[in-house]
Amino acid sequence: MLKKFILIFGVFLSTISGFSQETTITGTILDSVSKEPVGAAIIKFNGEKKTQTDLDGKFEFKVPAPSGKLEISCFGYTDFSKEITWQTTYPLELFMVALSNQLETVVISVGKYEQKLEEVTVSMTVLKPNMLENKNTVNCETVMEQVPGVTVQDGQVSMRGGSGFAYGAGSRVLLLVDDMPMLSGDAADIKWNALPVENIAQIEVMKGASSVLYGSGALNGVVHVRTAYPGDKPMTKISLTQGVYGNPERDSLRWWRKGDNPVYTGGYFLHTRKVKQLDVVLGGSFYNDGGYREGEEEIRARGNFGLRYRPKKLDRMNFGVNGNYSRAKGGLFIIWEDQNRAYSPSGGANPDSAGSTLSQFNNDRFSIDPYLNYFTKKGNRHSLRTRYFNTTNRNQTDTVNQNSIAQIFYFEYQYQHKFKYDIRVVSGVAGYLNDIQSYLYGDHKGTNLAGYTQVDKKFNLLKGKFLRALSLSGGVRLEKFTLDETENVSTYQWIKGTDTTTLPFQPVFRAGLNIEATQSTFLRASFGQAYRYPSVAEKYVTTSVGSLNFFSNPNLRPEYGWSSEVGIKQVVKIGNWKAFFDAAYFYTHYENMTEFTFGVYNPPGVGLTLNPNAQGYLFNWVGFRAENAEEAQVSGFELELAGAGKIGKFDITALIGYTYMNPVTLNTDTNYLKTFSDTTGSKILKYRFKHLFKADLQVEYGIFSVGASVRYNSYMVNVDQTFYNLTIPAASIGFPLPLGDLLLPGFPSYRARFNKGATVVDVRFMVNVTKTARLGIVANNLLNTEYMGRPGDIQAPRNIAAQLNIKF
Numbered sequence: 001m002l003k004k005f006i007l008i009f010g011v012f013l014s015t016i017s018g019f020s021q022e023t024t025i026t027g028t029i030l031d032s033v034s035k036e037p038v039g040a041a042i043i044k045f046n047g048e049k050k051t052q053t054d055l056d057g058k059f060e061f062k063v064p065a066p067s068g069k070l071e072i073s074c075f076g077y078t079d080f081s082k083e084i085t086w087q088t089t090y091p092l093e094l095f096m097v098a099l100s101n102q103l104e105t106v107v108i109s110v111g112k113y114e115q116k117l118e119e120v121t122v123s124m125t126v127l128k129p130n131m132l133e134n135k136n137t138v139n140c141e142t143v144m145e146q147v148p149g150v151t152v153q154d155g156q157v158s159m160r161g162g163s164g165f166a167y168g169a170g171s172r173v174l175l176l177v178d179d180m181p182m183l184s185g186d187a188a189d190i191k192w193n194a195l196p197v198e199n200i201a202q203i204e205v206m207k208g209a210s211s212v213l214y215g216s217g218a219l220n221g222v223v224h225v226r227t228a229y230p231g232d233k234p235m236t237k238i239s240l241t242q243g244v245y246g247n248p249e250r251d252s253l254r255w256w257r258k259g260d261n262p263v264y265t266g267g268y269f270l271h272t273r274k275v276k277q278l279d280v281v282l283g284g285s286f287y288n289d290g291g292y293r294e295g296e297e298e299i300r301a302r303g304n305f306g307l308r309y310r311p312k313k314l315d316r317m318n319f320g321v322n323g324n325y326s327r328a329k330g331g332l333f334i335i336w337e338d339q340n341r342a343y344s345p346s347g348g349a350n351p352d353s354a355g356s357t358l359s360q361f362n363n364d365r366f367s368i369d370p371y372l373n374y375f376t377k378k379g380n381r382h383s384l385r386t387r388y389f390n391t392t393n394r395n396q397t398d399t400v401n402q403n404s405i406a407q408i409f410y411f412e413y414q415y416q417h418k419f420k421y422d423i424r425v426v427s428g429v430a431g432y433l434n435d436i437q438s439y440l441y442g443d444h445k446g447t448n449l450a451g452y453t454q455v456d457k458k459f460n461l462l463k464g465k466f467l468r469a470l471s472l473s474g475g476v477r478l479e480k481f482t483l484d485e486t487e488n489v490s491t492y493q494w495i496k497g498t499d500t501t502t503l504p505f506q507p508v509f510r511a512g513l514n515i516e517a518t519q520s521t522f523l524r525a526s527f528g529q530a531y532r533y534p535s536v537a538e539k540y541v542t543t544s545v546g547s548l549n550f551f552s553n554p555n556l557r558p559e560y561g562w563s564s565e566v567g568i569k570q571v572v573k574i575g576n577w578k579a580f581f582d583a584a585y586f587y588t589h590y591e592n593m594t595e596f597t598f599g600v601y602n603p604p605g606v607g608l609t610l611n612p613n614a615q616g617y618l619f620n621w622v623g624f625r626a627e628n629a630e631e632a633q634v635s636g637f638e639l640e641l642a643g644a645g646k647i648g649k650f651d652i653t654a655l656i657g658y659t660y661m662n663p664v665t666l667n668t669d670t671n672y673l674k675t676f677s678d679t680t681g682s683k684i685l686k687y688r689f690k691h692l693f694k695a696d697l698q699v700e701y702g703i704f705s706v707g708a709s710v711r712y713n714s715y716m717v718n719v720d721q722t723f724y725n726l727t728i729p730a731a732s733i734g735f736p737l738p739l740g741d742l743l744l745p746g747f748p749s750y751r752a753r754f755n756k757g758a759t760v761v762d763v764r765f766m767v768n769v770t771k772t773a774r775l776g777i778v779a780n781n782l783l784n785t786e787y788m789g790r791p792g793d794i795q796a797p798r799n800i801a802a803q804l805n806i807k808f
Contacts, residue, residue: 023066025084027092028315029057029074032231037375038096039114039418041074045084055418056316056375072096091315095232118569121473121512121526122210123149123584125640127203130653134698134707134764136241136778136803138266138287140203141192144223146709147205148640148657148694153687153789155192159207160586161634161663162220162561164687165790169594169626170535172220172559174210178227178322180369183217184391185406185434186441188535190223191391194326194365196304198237198268198283201228208563208586209530212475212510215430215450219530219561219590227322229281229308234273236808241266243801245292249784252340253794255294262290264801279320281306291331292796295349295358298330319372329362334548335792339746342794357548359402362394381416402543404438422458427451434536441540441552450479454510469516480505481533489533489558506531506558520571525564532559538594538626548743549623551601556594557628563588572643577652579643586636593630595686597675598722601625629672632685636661651700659692678718686720687790689713691757703768714757723747723791744792758787760795766803776803 025045029038037057043050046068050061053074066086073079077096117126125147137143144152149160156163157173170188174181177195184191203225210218245262247254256262268285284303291297308320331349334357336342347355371385387410395402414428434446454475461467481490490506512526534556542552567584602608602621609616640657663685667673678684691714698707723744761783766776777800784798 022062022064023086024060024062024090025070025092026060026090027058027094029053029059029072029094029096031077032095032097036114036373038074038077041072041077041096044071044073045069047071055379055381055416056377097231118522118571118580119471119514119516121471121514121524122528123207123565123567123582123586123638123640125205125207125642125655125657127205127655129200129202130698131655131696132197132200133239133805134705134766134776135696135709135762136243136764136776136801137197138241138268138285139192140195140197140200140225141190143203144205145711146655146694146696148655149207149638149659149692150205151689151692151713154793155190157190157220157223158688159205159221160588160636160638160659161661161685161688162588162590164595164685169538169596170532171217172532174214174217174222176214176222176224177367178369178385179224180385180387180410180412181214181217182367182387182389185389185408186391186393186404186436186438186535187537188217188532191326191365193300193328194302194324194367195225196227196283196285196302196324198239198270198285199227199272199281199304199306201226208526208565208588209510209528209561211479211508211530212477212528213426213452213454215448215477215479216481216531216533216558219532219559227281227306228272229279229306230272230274232274235271236806237270238804238806239268240804241801243778243799245290245796246784246798246800248343248797249786250340253343253786253797255341255344262292264289264799277310277312279306279308279310289330292343292799293333294344295331295351296333296345298328300326300328300330302326316375316377317373319370321371322367322369324365324367326365327363330360332359332361333357333793334359335744336794337745339744339750342750342792359395364390364392366390366392379418381414383414383416384411385414386411402440404436404440406438407435409433409435422460424456425453426456427453436536438536440543441536444484444536444540446481446483446536447485448479448481450477452477465518467515467517468519471514471516473510473512473514475510477508478505479508483536520573522569523567524569525566527562527564529560529562531561534558534594534626541626544623549620550596551621551623551625553625553627556626557592559590559592559594559628561588561590572641575645575647577643577645577647579641579645579654582638582640582642584638586634586638588634590630590632590634592628593632594626595629596624597627597629598622598624598720598726629667630685631666632663633666634661634663634685649701651705653698654696656695656697657693661688661690661692663688663690675721676718677721677724682717684717686718687716688718689716689757705766707764707766709762710759712757712759715755719751719791747791750788754786754788758785759783760785760787772806772808774805774807776805777801778803 029041031038039053039055039057041053043052043059045063051059053059068084070082070084074096127143132143135143141152141155144150144157151158153165156171159173163172171183171190175183175190206222208221210222214222243264266287270283272281282305286301289298304324306322308318310318333345335346337344337346345358347353347357349358350356351358351360367387367389369387374382389408391406393404410432412428412430416426418424429451431449436444456473459470461469479490482488488504492503492506494501494503508529510528515523517523539554539556540552541550543550565584565586570581572579572581600621602616607616608618610618638659642655644653664683665685693712695710698705726743760781762780763782764776764778766774768774779800781796781798788794
């Protein structure tokens with residue numbers, strides 16, 4: 001009995017002793033998907049605030065008791081708690097789950113670090129993966145059409161009227177995948193089919209000039225695709241779809257036999273898991289499209305992977321590699337046969353015939369992205385990202401060899417530090433080597449080197465209801481681009497009085513502010529400069545497609561621009577439904593904008609003649625060439641509502657926006673203005689809309705969900721006069737030579753008939769048949785509206801698809 005008493009008393013004393021000693025609690029908090037550190041997370045112990053995490057996501061504090069309740073909270077993440085006992089081992093590794101509600105969305109595109117969406121200084125729309133899944137998206141290009149203020153024509157993105165249509169011209173919107181640019185090396189365009197739609201965490205669409213952080217190509221804005229990494233549990237996702245194109249409203253457009261309508265089939269898979277310290281992502285997709293336009297079939301397949309390793313002994317480091325490969329082949333439709341056979345290509349559907357404008361393509365896209373991140377004890381972040389991106393085009397015909405290989409070797413080192421007093425500095429050095437081998441453009445090499453810095457400072461003003469905080473942001477970038485080792489494309493002239501200094505690089509600046517006026521009202525203003533170097537394809541392409549000729553212009557100069565904006569973002573709450581209402585006024589100015597201009601481009605010393613056997617035969621030198629034709633401005637305003645949550649028993653997600661734009665030319669050259677089809681003197685830029693309305697609404701109740709998308713664009717007031725009357729300028733040959741509407745037969749009468757704008761409606765219905773399987777029906781262009789993007793490009797008729805999504 002005495003021995004038992006002594007034993008119990010000893011245990012009691014040791015327990016009291018353990019509780020009387022101080023315990024140091026340490027750990028790291030990471031995002032459950034990206035595994036990136038979560039900074040500024042608040043740590044409470046037994047209800048009392050102790051500390052918050054640093055930039056590395058790390059925390060440390062001492063408590064007198066070794067057991068209790070640890071509570072962690074951070075904006076944009078779900079709060080959680082963890083019980084601590086005297087047996088708990090340190091350091092802890094804790095994971096926070098990001099909220100899916102758009103109100104708590106965290107973005108990184110504006111400042112290259114995580115920010116709350118309402119605190120950014122520019123307009124931004126965020127697309128979540130559920131929208132891609134609900135709309136049965138097999139190509140990111142289609143979901144971009146649902147973003148307010150954005151249009152897509154033949155793969156070219158325009159934000160708020162910043163771009164029109166210039167077939168073959170580079171993109172004025174920069175595509176990023178995981179913080180690195182992904183434009184092709186030769187044409188500087190976006191390859192939408194190469195993007196892994198199966199593994200997207202979110203898409204951040206930033207509107208306005210963005211070259212300070214991202215360089216050339218961000219003249220009009222940025223589309224940032226962020227991929228995801230595994231959570232704590234393995235996940236597998238499979239999606240299958242089968243669809244059919246319906247008959248168009250006008251039967252003359254139908255080139256297929258009745259009952260033999262074209263079909264499309266597609267699907268993708270994704271598997272993610274953690275294997276100890278290794279994160280693994282595997283995905284792939286396939287798509288087979290019969291094509292609603294004759295000869296425009298497409299078959300494509302894609303595979304991708306992601307590996308990330310977090311060493312135990314180097315817990316502040318992670319490194320990995322991502323890879324993506326896609327192959328596609330099919331036909332490329334350019335212009336119609338005539339207005340009544342608009343789904344058939346000019347010259348017939350046999351690409352080997354002499355007059356056919358149908359082009360066959362067989363393309364490969366391959367990228368490999370090694371990277372490394374390191375977080376120091378003092379809160380610094382060092383990041384090294386690299387990418388090798390290869391685009392191989394095999395478009396050879398009987399008459400023209402159009403093959404090309406473009407390789408980009410890209411790197412970016414970034415340093416990030418958060419100082420005292422809420423000052424954050426992001427600096428970096430980026431560059432790339434571009435190597436092009438092409439029968440179309442010739443062989444070229446380009447080198448680019450840039451340095452950038454952005455500083456953000458937040459002032460906490462008052463703790464009351466009004467003027468709670470002020471955030472300021474400013475940045476600068478210096479970039480040098482050299483083509484073929486001799487041509488410095490990026491020179492800048494500094495003029496002071498009568499003295500002119502030529503700088504060997506291009507400088508750009510940006511500044512912005514955000515005011516937290518109340519807990520739910522945020523005001524912002526921004527100004528940013530941008531530029532875009534002409535692509536090799538624009539400068540050096542010389543080819544023909546059917547009867548269409550394209551000529552090179554080695555003297556093509558870079559495009560420049562700047563944009564400014566003021567806006568307000570208001571939090572809206574209806575029960576448990578929360579949303580952002582955003583209103584913005586914007587103004588953008590552009591110089592040296594590139595357009596493909598119709599004319600006669602015979603080389604110096606080659607005289608023109610009507611003799612078809614002579615070198616100077618007139619029609620050998622009639623066609624299109626990229627020209628710096630435009631100085632322009634675009635002003636307007638945009639309203640947007642984005643929200644999610646519950647109203648009663650219904651889960652409702654909405655994205656609604658209206659954009660008014662006034663895009664006008666500032667070019668006063670009468671010869672240039674004669675290229676406009678609009679003769680009223682409005683000076684509206686070609687291939688732009690003045691009004692855009694977009695709406696997407698999803699309602700879920702129990703196992704059922706329904707959704708609808710609506711898109712409206714006003715009439716395209718102005719296009720090239722060439723499509724109305726193909727006239728060779730008198731200055732070129734001494735007298736005007738009208739050729740009628742040979743380029744697009746029937747186009748003038750078609751435009752006169754369809755001149756009221758267009759409204760397109762998509763609907764969807766889904767049911768959860770099991771806990772892991774979801775079945776849906778999607779009808780695109782439900783009203784079977786006949787509408788046209790750029791001239792000669794009639795869009796798809798009504799098409800209906802079945803969709804099966806499985807996730808476990």
